[in-house]
Amino acid sequence: xxxxxxxxxxxxxxxxxxxxxxxxxxxxxxxxxxxxxxxxxxxxxxxxxxxxxxxxxxxxxxxxxxxxxxxxxxxxxxxxxxxxxxxxxxxxxxxxxxxxxxxxxxxxxxxxxxxxxxxxxxxxxxxxxxxxxxxxxxxxxxxxxxxxxxxxxxxxxxxxxxxxxxxxxxxxxxxxxxxxxxxxxxxxxxxxxxxxxxxxxxxxxxxxxxxxxxxxxxxxxxxxxxxxxxxxxxxxxxxxxxxxxxxxxxxxxxxxxxxxxxxxxxxxxxxxxxxxxxxxxxxxxxxxxxxxxxxxxxxxxxxxxxxxxxxxxxxxxxxxxxxxxxxxxxxxxxxxxxxxxxxxxxxxxxxxxxxxxxxxxxxxxxxxxxxxxxxxxxxxxxxxxxxxxxxxxxxxxxxxxxxxxxxxxxxxxxxxxxxxxxxxxxxxxxxxxxxxxxxxxxxxxxxxxxxxxxxxxxxxxxxxxxxxxxxxxxxxxxxxxxxxxxxxxxxxxxxxxxxxxxxxxxxxxxxxxxxxxxxxxxxxxxxxxxxxxxxxxxxxxxxxxxxxxxxxxxxxxxxxxxxxxxxxxxxxxxxxxxxxxxxxxxxxxxxxxxxxxxxxxxxxxxxxxx
Ligand SMILES: Cc1cc2nc3c(=O)[nH]c(=O)nc-3n(C[C@H](O)[C@H](O)[C@H](O)COP(=O)(O)OP(=O)(O)OC[C@H]3O[C@@H](n4cnc5c(N)ncnc54)[C@H](O)[C@@H]3O)c2cc1C
Numbered sequence: 239x240x241x242x243x244x245x246x247x248x249x250x251x252x253x254x255x256x257x258x259x260x261x262x263x264x265x266x267x268x269x270x271x272x273x274x275x276x277x278x279x280x281x282x283x284x285x286x287x288x289x290x291x292x293x294x295x296x297x298x299x300x301x302x303x304x305x306x307x308x309x310x311x312x313x314x315x316x317x318x319x320x321x322x323x324x325x326x327x328x329x330x331x332x333x334x335x336x337x338x339x340x341x342x343x344x345x346x347x348x349x350x351x352x353x354x355x356x357x358x359x360x361x362x363x364x365x366x367x368x369x370x371x372x373x374x375x376x377x378x379x380x381x382x383x384x385x386x387x388x389x390x391x392x393x394x395x396x397x398x399x400x401x402x403x404x405x406x407x408x409x410x411x412x413x414x415x416x417x418x419x420x421x422x423x424x425x426x427x428x429x430x431x432x433x434x435x436x437x438x439x440x441x442x443x444x445x446x447x448x449x450x451x452x453x454x455x456x457x458x459x460x461x462x463x464x465x466x467x468x469x470x471x472x473x474x475x476x477x478x479x480x481x482x483x484x485x486x487x488x489x490x491x492x493x494x495x496x497x498x499x500x501x502x503x504x505x506x507x508x509x510x511x512x513x514x515x516x517x518x519x520x521x522x523x524x525x526x527x528x529x530x531x532x533x534x535x536x537x538x539x540x541x542x543x544x545x546x547x548x549x550x551x552x553x554x555x556x557x558x559x560x561x562x563x564x565x566x567x568x569x570x571x572x573x574x575x576x577x578x579x580x581x582x583x584x585x586x587x588x589x590x591x592x593x594x595x596x597x598x599x600x601x602x603x604x605x606x607x608x609x610x611x612x613x614x615x616x617x618x619x620x621x622x623x624x625x626x627x628x629x630x631x632x633x634x635x636x637x638x639x640x641x642x643x644x645x646x647x648x649x650x651x652x653x654x655x656x657x658x659x660x661x662x663x664x665x666x667x668x669x670x671x672x673x674x675x676x677x678x679x680x681x682x683x684x685x686x687x688x689x690x691x692x693x694x695x696x697x698x699x700x701x702x703x704x705x706x707x708x709x710x711x712x713x714x715x716x717x718x719x720x721x722x723x724x725x726x727x728x729x730x731x732x733x734x735x736x737x738x739x740x741x742x743x744x745x746x747x748x749x750x751x752x753x754x755x756x757x758x759x760x761x762x763x764x765x766x767x768x769x770x771x772x773x774x775x776x777x778x779x780x781x782x783x784x785x786x787x788x789x790x791x792x793x794x795x796x797x798x799x800x801x802x803x804x805x806x807x808x809x810x811x812x813x814x815x816x817x818x819x820x821x822x823x824x825x826x827x828x829x830x831x832x833x834x835x836x837x838x839x840x841x842x843x844x845x846x847x848x
Pocket of ligand 1: 255287296297298394457459461646657
C-alpha cells in the first residue's frame with residue numbers, strides 16, 4: 239500500500255509532549271525567537287503523559303522566597319533517598335530553577351492551595367504543595383502549543399536519525415501517524431527526547447480483566463530509553479528500577495495520606511512493624527537506615543519482610559484521620575484529582591476508609607528517571623556547577639552530539655517529579671538553542687537510504703500480518719507471526735522471573751540474569767515476526783520494541799552492579815549487601831547497534847553539596 243511521506247524541517251525537535259517536552263517547547267521559543275520549534279507526540283499533548291489524568295500535588299517545590307528550603311537541601315534529600323548515588327550537579331540545577339516554573343503554572347491558571355494562616359502555598363510535605371490539578375496537563379500543553387511552530391500529535395516516533403557526515407550526531411527522527419499511517423521524516427539540528435518512563439516491562443500485579451492497570455502510565459513505553467540507546471547514547475543507573483508502596487489493586491497514591499492526613503501503617507495484628515526490621519536492615523546497608531527520612535526503598539523492604547514473615551496484610555490506618563470531615567474530603571479528593579480508579583476499587587470492594595483500614599501492597603517494578611528513582615541517559619551537566627568529568631558539551635546533552643533530554647529520560651536525578659521535569663525541559667531547551675545557534679551553518683545531513691530503510695522496517699508488521707493472516711481461521715496464535723500482546727506478555731514474564739519482579743520477590747542473581755539475557759535475545763530475534771492487524775497494533779509493536787531494548791539495558795545494568803544497593807527495589811541474592819567500597823559509583827552502558835553488544839563501565843559519584 240502506498241503511504242504518504244511527510245517531511246518536516248525543524249531547528250529543534252522535541253520528542254514527547256509531556257511535562258519535560260512541554261517545558262522544552264515553551265523555553266525553546268523564549269531563547270530561540272526565530273527558530274522552528276517542533277514538538278511531536280504519539281498521543282495528543284492536551285492529555286498525554288503521566289500527568290494526563292491530573293495531579294493533586296506538585297512534588298518538587300523549594301519555596302525559596304519564603305525561605306522554606308534551599309536547592310542544597312533538596313540535593314541532600316534526593317541523595318539520601320537514593321542511598322548516596324545521585325548526580326548532584328543536575329539535581330541542584332533543577333532545584334534552583336523549579337520555583338520559577340511553579341510560579342509560571344500559577345500565572346497560567348493552575349489553582350494552588352494556600353495555607354489560610356500564612357498565605358503561603360499549602361504544604362503536603364516538606365517538598366510537596368497541594369493543587370487542584372485535574373487540568374494541570376491541558377494548562378501546561380497550552381503554553382507549549384502557543385510556543386511551538388507546530389505540534390504533531392498522534393505520531394509515534396520509532397527511531398532517531400543520525401547525521402550522514404558525523405556518525406555520533408543526531409539529525410532528526412522518523413515515525414508514523416497512528417491514525418492515518420503517514421510516514422514522517424523530521425530533520426532537525428537538535429533533538430530533545432522527553433518521552434516518559436517505562437511501565438509494563440515487568441509483569442504487573444493486575445492481569446486478566448485488570449490488565450492495563452499499572453501505577454505508572456500504561457502508555458509510558460520506554461521510548462525515552464530505546465531511542466537514545468539505539469543512537470549510541472550512554473545510559474546510567476538503569477538497574478535502579480522503582481517499586482511503589484500503594485493502596486492495593488488501584489495503585490492509589492499514599493503521599494497525601496502519610497504527609498497531610500498523618501495516617502500510618504500497621505501489620506495484620508495492629509503492630510508497628512518498621513522499627514522491628516531496623517537492625518537487620520542496618521546489617522545490609524549500614525548507617526543509611528538511620529538517616530532521616532528513611533530512604534523509600536528501605537521502607538518497602540520492611541513491608542516486604544513483614545509480609546514474608548506471615549504478618550500481612552499491611553494496612554494504612556485511615557479510620558482515625560477520616561473521622562475529621564476535612565481530612566476525609568482531602569482523602570477522597572486526592573484520588574478524584576489523580577487516581578479516580580482507586581475510589582472505584584474501594585467502592586467495588588466495600589471499603590469505606592472511615593470503617594476499614596485499606597490494604598497496601600508493593601507494585602511491580604518500573605523504570606523511570608523523575609520519581610524516587612533515577613534511571614536514564616547520561617547527560618552533560620551545567621557549566622557553572624558540574625565537575626569537569628560530567629561536562630562534555632551543552633547542559634543536558636547526552637553523549638550523542640545534538641541529542642538532549644529531560645524528565646524521565648535523564649538519569650541520575652531523582653525526585654524532580656512533574657515540576658522538575660518541566661524545569662529540566664526548560665534547561666535542556668536553553669542549551670539546545672545555544673547549540674543550534676552556535677552551529678547555524680552546520681546543518682546535519684539525513685541520508686535518504688537510512689530513512690527509506692527504516693520506512694520498510696517500520697511498516698513490516700502490517701505486511702507480515704497481511705500475508706500470514708489466512709493461515710489461521712480462528713484465535714490469535716499463528717505459525718508465522720507474533721502479536722504485540724503476546725510479545726509483551728513474554729517480555730513481562732522474563733523480566734518478572736529472571737530480573738527481579740513480583741513473582742521472584744524482587745530477587746535475582748547472576749545465573750538468573752544471564753539466563754534472562756539469553757531469553758531476551760531470543761525474544762529480540764522473534765520481534766522480526768511481529769504482526770500488526772492495524773495501525774493501533776503497529777504502535778503496540780513499536781512500543782514493544784522499545785520496551786524490549788530498555789529491558790535488556792536494565793538487565794545488563796543489574797548484572798553489572800554486584801551489590802544490593804536498594805533493598806526494597808530489588809535484591810542481588812548473590813551480593814546481598816550494600817558495598818560502598820566498590821559500588822559507590824554510577825553504572826554506565828553503551829549499546830552498539832551494529833554488533834548488539836553492551837559495554838559497561840563505572841563513573842564516579844561526586845559529592846558537591848556537603
Ligand atoms: C501515578 C503517578 C503519580 C504521580 N504523582 C505525582 C505527583 O503527585 N506530583 C508530581 O509532581 N509528580 C507526580 N508524578 C510524576 C510526573 O508525572 C512525572 O515526573 C512527569 O510526568 C515526567 O515527565 P516526562 O516528560 O518525563 O514524562 P511524561 O509527562 O509522561 O511525558 C512523556 C510524553 O512522551 C510521549 N511519548 C512517549 N513515547 C513516545 C514516542 N515514541 N513518540 C512520541 N511521543 C511519545 C507520551 O505520550 C507523553 O506525552 C506522578 C506520576 C505518576 C505516573
